[in-house]
Amino acid sequence: MGAAAAATASDVAGKGARPQQTLGRSVVVTGAGYWSGLENRVELRPAPAGSGVVFVREDLGGLRVPVSLDHRVEAASRTNLQAGSAVVEMVEHLLSALAALQVDCCEVGLTAAELPGLDGSAQAYVEAIDVAGIVQHEATVSPLCVAEPIVLEAADIRARIEARPPTTAGLSVRYELDYPGKPIPPQHYGAAVTPQHYRKEIAAARTFLPEEDARRLQEQGLGLAVTTADLLVFGPAGPIDNTLHWPDECARHKVLDVVGDLSLAGRPVHADIVAQRSGHRLNTALLAALLTAERQQQERAGSVVREV
DSSP: OOOHHHHHHHHHHHHEEEEEEEEEEEEEEEOOTTTTEEEEEEEEEETTTOOOOEEEGGGGGEEEEEEOOEEEEETTSSSSEETTTTTEEEEEHHHHHHHTTTTOBEEEEEEEBOOOOOOOOHHHHHHHHHHHHHEEEEEEEEEEEOOEEEEEEGGGTEEEEEEESSSSSSSSEEEEEEEETSOOOEEEEEEEEOOHHHHHHTTTTTOEHHHHHHHHHHTTTSSTTOOOTTSEEEETTTTTTTSSSSTHHHHHHHHHHHHHHHHHSSOOOOEEEEEOOHHHHHHHHHHHHHHHHHHHHHHHHHHHHHHO
């Protein structure tokens, strides 16, 4: 019984393992942050096996911020990380692109705290990664594989997110979007997140918000350099000064965000995710619950082995 339990735990740990990957060469993406308006030069660089994704604040003398759920700090409408005195802001779009294209090890040099807003999507990062190329390390990475369903809810905003054991060889995400009283129409989108599908159907989905929210942010002195051409701002008649890439572009962008937030695991996540109205806080709360469940499962398996 003990040997069988040990074998089962080992099988789960190794299921879906693949070679770690990094970039073939360095590439640069530049642009201004939505919140700060500051220009940032983002250099994506190859990194050794086992290093994960690490942000390097070149403007702070090279202070390093590893990508990890442990380094997440609370922020409105975005995902920020902090290690010591070094902060990096709005990391979810870059992390989404790296995770979806299966880049496990990457050093990201920055000249400012906030990553560029660009057009509100991950498209520029995907294009840069494709220019750099992807190469394999000899070392492997094992995924965080969901064994049992976990559901989290935020009753105050009527949001819900669920992780189920994977029915595909990796991550799939379905997002259901419905904001009553807002000009954004109800919609949903779901897909298996493969590199090929992400490039074609998810990467170009842009950030969105209602016109009233955009005005309120600018009244607070935020996003003053951002225009309606830079992202999707919805008025009563639809996007202002812009056109949708897909009718369900907003739901696709939410899928993009989920992929980026789950990448704080530091390794691939294999699960079926179903989300309704979920945002960065609930996405990362789910990841924390998944990591806790995995640790408890490993402890149970280990206790059986020690008793024999």
